[in-house]
Amino acid sequence: MDIYFYNTLTRSKEKFKPINDKEVRIYSCGPTVYKDATIGNMRTNIFQDNLRRTLEYNGYKVKQAMNITDVGHLVSDGDTGEDKMIKSARETGKTPLEIANYYTKLYFRDLDRLNIELPEIICKATDHIQDMLEAVEKLVEKGYAYETSTAIYFDISKLDKYPVLSNLDLENQKAGARVEVDKEKRNPHDFAVWIKAPENHLMKWDSPWGPSYPGWHIECSVMSQKYLGEVFDIHTGGIDLIPTHHENEIAQSKGLYGKIPAHYWMHGEFLLINGGKMSKSLGNVYLLQDIVDRGYDPLVYKLFCYSTQYRKKLNFTWEGMDSAKVSLDRLRDAYQKHLNGTADVSEEILQKYENDFKKAINDDLNMPVAMSVVWEVAKMQEKSKKVAELLKSFDKVLGIKIDEYKEEEIPQEIKELLELRKQARENKEWNESDRLREEIKAKGYIVKDSKEGQTIEKA
Numbered sequence: 001m002d003i004y005f006y007n008t009l010t011r012s013k014e015k016f017k018p019i020n021d022k023e024v025r026i027y028s029c030g031p032t033v034y035k036d037a038t039i040g041n042m043r044t045n046i047f048q049d050n051l052r053r054t055l056e057y058n059g060y061k062v063k064q065a066m067n068i069t070d071v072g073h074l075v076s077d078g079d080t081g082e083d084k085m086i087k088s089a090r091e092t093g094k095t096p097l098e099i100a101n102y103y104t105k106l107y108f109r110d111l112d113r114l115n116i117e118l119p120e121i122i123c124k125a126t127d128h129i130q131d132m133l134e135a136v137e138k139l140v141e142k143g144y145a146y147e148t149s150t151a152i153y154f155d156i157s158k159l160d161k162y163p164v165l166s167n168l169d170l171e172n173q174k175a176g177a178r179v180e181v182d183k184e185k186r187n188p189h190d191f192a193v194w195i196k197a198p199e200n201h202l203m204k205w206d207s208p209w210g211p212s213y214p215g216w217h218i219e220c221s222v223m224s225q226k227y228l229g230e231v232f233d234i235h236t237g238g239i240d241l242i243p244t245h246h247e248n249e250i251a252q253s254k255g256l257y258g259k260i261p262a263h264y265w266m267h268g269e270f271l272l273i274n275g276g277k278m279s280k281s282l283g284n285v286y287l288l289q290d291i292v293d294r295g296y297d298p299l300v301y302k303l304f305c306y307s308t309q310y311r312k313k314l315n316f317t318w319e320g321m322d323s324a325k326v327s328l329d330r331l332r333d334a335y336q337k338h339l340n341g342t343a344d345v346s347e348e349i350l351q352k353y354e355n356d357f358k359k360a361i362n363d364d365l366n367m368p369v370a371m372s373v374v375w376e377v378a379k380m381q382e383k384s385k386k387v388a389e390l391l392k393s394f395d396k397v398l399g400i401k402i403d404e405y406k407e408e409e410i411p412q413e414i415k416e417l418l419e420l421r422k423q424a425r426e427n428k429e430w431n432e433s434d435r436l437r438e439e440i441k442a443k444g445y446i447v448k449d450s451k452e453g454q455t456i457e458k459a
Contacts, residue, residue, distance in 0.1 A: 001058070001355075001358055001359065001362055002015055002016070002362065003015070003016040003054070003055075003058060003362040004016065004362065004363055004364055005234075005264055005266055005364050005365075006266065006311055006364050007263075007264045007265060007266070008165055008242060008265040008266065008267050009164065009165060009260070009262075009263075009264070009265045011167075013364055014264070016264070017263075018060065018233050019231070019232070019233055019263070022060070022061055023060065023061045023062070023063055024055050024060045024061070024062050024063070024233045024234065025063045025064075025065075025228040025229065025232035025233050025234075026048075026051070026052065026062060026063070026064040026065070026119075026228075026232070026233060026234045026235075026236060027064075027065050027066075027220070027223075027224040027228055027232060027234075027235050027236070027261075027262065028048050028064060028065070028066045028119065028235075028236045028237065029066075029067065029220060029235075029236070029237035029238075029241055029245065029246075030066040030067045030068050030069065030122075031068065031069065031103070031104075031107050032069040032070075032073040032084055032085075033068055033069065033070055033085075033099070033100045033103040033104045033107065034073075034084040034085050034087070034088040034099060034100075034103065035088060035103060036103065036106060036287050036289075037103075037106070037107050037110060037287070037288075038271075038278060038285055038286060038287060039271060039286045039287065039288060039290075039291065039301060039316065040270065040271035040278055041238075042110060042114060042288055042301070043268060043271045043305055043310075043314065044236075044237065044238045044268040045111060045114070045116055046114060046116065046302055046305045047236075047266075047268040047305075047310035047365070048116075048236050048268075049114075049116040049117055049399060050310070050361075050365050050367065050397065050399075051234070051236065051266065051365060052064055052117060053117065053396060053397045053399060054361045054362065054365060054397055056396070057358070057361065057396055057397050058358075058362070062120070063120050063121070063228065064119035064120055064121070065119055065120070065121035065122075065123060065223065065224060065227045065228055066119040066121070066122055066123070067122075067123050067124070067125060067219055067220055067223055068100075068104055068122065068123065068124045068125065069125050069216065069219065070085060070096070070100040070104075070124055070125050070126050071083065071085055071096070071125050071126050071203050071213055071214065072125055072195075072213060072214045072215055072216045072218075072219060073085070073216040074216065075087060077216075077240075077244045077245065078191065078244060079151070079182070079191055079192040079195075079215070083203065083213070085099060085100065085203065086201070086202050086203065089202060095202070096202055096203050100124075100126075110287075110288045110289075110298075113288060113292070113298040113299075114288070114298055114299065114301070114302050114399075115299060115302070115399045115400070115401060116399070117399070121227045123223045123226075123227065125214065125219040125223075126203075128219065128222060128223055128226070129205050129214065131222045131223070131226060132194075132214045132218050132219060132222045133194070133205070133207055133214075135193075135218060135221065135222045135252075135256055136152055136193050136194045136207075136214075136218060137208065138256060139152075139154065139193060139252070139255050139256065140152065142255060142256075143155075143158060144158050144255035144256075145193055145194075145255070146186065147209060148182065148184035148185070149184060149196075150182065150184070150195070150196055151182075151192040151193075151194060151195045151196055151215075152192065152193050152194035152195075152209060153182075153185055153186070153190040153191065153192055153193070154190055154191050154192075154193050154248070154251055154252060154255065155186055155187065155190055156187055156189055156190055156191075156251060157186065157187055158255065159251055159254060159255070162189070162247070162251055163243070163247040164247065164250055164260070165242050165243070165246055165247050165250065165265060166242050166243040166247055168243065191215065191217065191244075191248050191251075192215040193214070193215045193217070193218045193252065194207065194209065194212055194213075194214060194215060194218070195212055195213055195214070195215055196209055196210060196211075196212045197210075197211045197212050197213055201213070216245065217244075217245055217248035217249055217252060218252060220245070220249050221249050221252040221253050221256065221261065224249075224261055224262075225253070225256070225257065225261065230253075230257040230259055230261065231257075231259050231260075231261060231262070231263070232261065232262055232263075233262065233263055233264060234262055234263070234264045234265075234266060235249075235261065235262035235264070235265050235266070236265075236266045236267070236268075237267060237268075238267060238268050238270075239267040239268060239269050239270060240270070241267070242267055246265065249261065267311070268310045268311070269310065269311055269312055269313050269314070270313050270314075271313075271314050271316055272313055272314065272315045272316065273286070273315075273316050274315070274316070274317055275315055286316070288301065291321070294318075294321075296321060296325060297325070297328065299328060299399075299400045299401060300321060300324045300325045300328050301321065301324070302398075302399065302400055303324045303327060303328050303331075303398075303400050304316075304320055304321055304324035305367075306367040306368065306370070306371050306398070307320070307324070307368060307371075308367075308368065309364070309365065309366055309367060309368060310365055310367070311364070328400060330378070331374070331375075331378055331391075331400070331402055332401075332402055332403075332404060332405065333458065334378035334379065334391070335378070335388055335391050335392070335402045335403055336405055337383050338378075338380075338383050338384055338385065338387040338388035338391065339385060339388040339403075340383065341382070341383025341384045341385060341387070341388070342383070342384075343382035343383055343384045344382075344384065344386075345380070345382055345384045345386050345387055350386060350387070350390055353373060353376065353377050353390060354390060354393070356373045357370055357373045357374070357394055357397075360372075360373060361397055370394075370397070370398075373394075374391070374394050374398070377390055377391060377394070378391060410445075410456065413443070414440060414443060414445055414456070417436055417439060417440050417443075418440070418447070418454060418456060420436055421433055421436040421437065421440070421447065421454065422453070422454060424436060425449075440456070444458060445457065445458060446458075
């Protein structure tokens with residue numbers, strides 16, 4: 001079955017054609033590890049997880065690389081302000097290495113909580129300084145970069161086209177309206193690939209231009225090429241990376257290798273909080289730990305994200321989380337009921353549902369439609385192990401641990417009502433037995449009678 005993805009590069013949904021029929025190579029922009037990752041950041045990771053799981057579901061082997069930015073990302077996504085790692089170190093009194101190690105550990109803890117498959121390659125910027133320096137030297141040699149008193153800048157005028165992803169009209173933008181102008185720049189939109197370090201700068205390396213450190217964008221161009229080749233299949237990230245980081249990645253790669261590095265560029269949309277942006281000033285910056293602290297299984301958030309396709313804004317509310325919690329409980333309960341079922345379901349019916357599910361995920365990761373298929377299967381009246389196996393197969397893409405079973409403790413009040421009903425039946429007080437059954441049902445439990453006695457399950 002064909003797969004279709006929306007490609008930011010062409011602004012259209014395209015049939016996916018991998019470079020290699022057996023292996024898909026993906027580069028995913030990872031975190032800048034100077035602070036906690038928010039649930040908005042985690043939404044991007046969930047989208048990327050769905051992508052690789054969908055490819056695996058279709059029989060592809062995936063080779064995915066993800067960077068850890070522990071140097072070079074300035075406070076501005078352009079070339080202004082201090083390095084985010086340095087700023088965090090200054091504010092906390094810790095070293096940049098301590099800051100990076102701490103937040104990297106928390107980031108991977110959250111990925112584990114969300115049952116997100118880890119990339120095959122995880123690469124830190126600080127482990128590739130020499131590779132980046134060699135790339136910058138090559139850009140200078142080829143005439144794509146030039147030196148000023150503060151940095152080595154990439155000269156966008158050397159390109160046949162810039163930008164290519166965001167479609168901004170640079171000619172009609174006033175210089176300085178969106179970009180802080182360095183008078184030594186040849187063009188206002190030239191960007192730093194290497195930055196000369198002030199004397200007291202905490203992170204710097206020797207270079208032909210003195211003690212210095214890399215710009216933010218160069219790391220991804222260098223590491224993606226090192227681990228995936230000059231051209232690979234898919235590049236992913238959040239939508240906020242399009243106008244600056246990903247544009248500049250493409251520019252650098254065209255300067256270094258004469259090619260756009262990826263065939264498909266895929267971007268996840270923003271997460272809104274109660275209809276607005278997430279911000280510290282509004283006190284609505286939520287971490288995955290906040291979800292855990294409120295008593296939710298982290299996978300409730302993953303299921304919540306499936307209510308909207310990754311390219312559309314998703315509005316986070318705690319009411320929505322409550323609904324997702326109920327849904328996760330019901331899906332897991334439905335799986336257990338089917339697992340213990342004895343009915344036989346035709347292969348034709350099962351194949352139809354599998355095709356419908358695959359068609360949905362292959363249509364640019366349309367998780368809302370995929371979930372509608374999952375619910376149709378879960379709600380099938382005939383309880384069958386074959387249906388449970390199909391649901392477990394779907395979970396290879398969903399990653400919500402649908403087979404995780406936590407036996408719920410029956411409340412003491414319900415236990416006492418069950419004992420009263422048992423006594424009523426032994427005394428052949430059938431009216432009282434029926435009354436107690438209805439009372440138990442009203443409290444959310446269903447009683448069933450068999451030769452072995454009473455059994456109870458949640459309604």
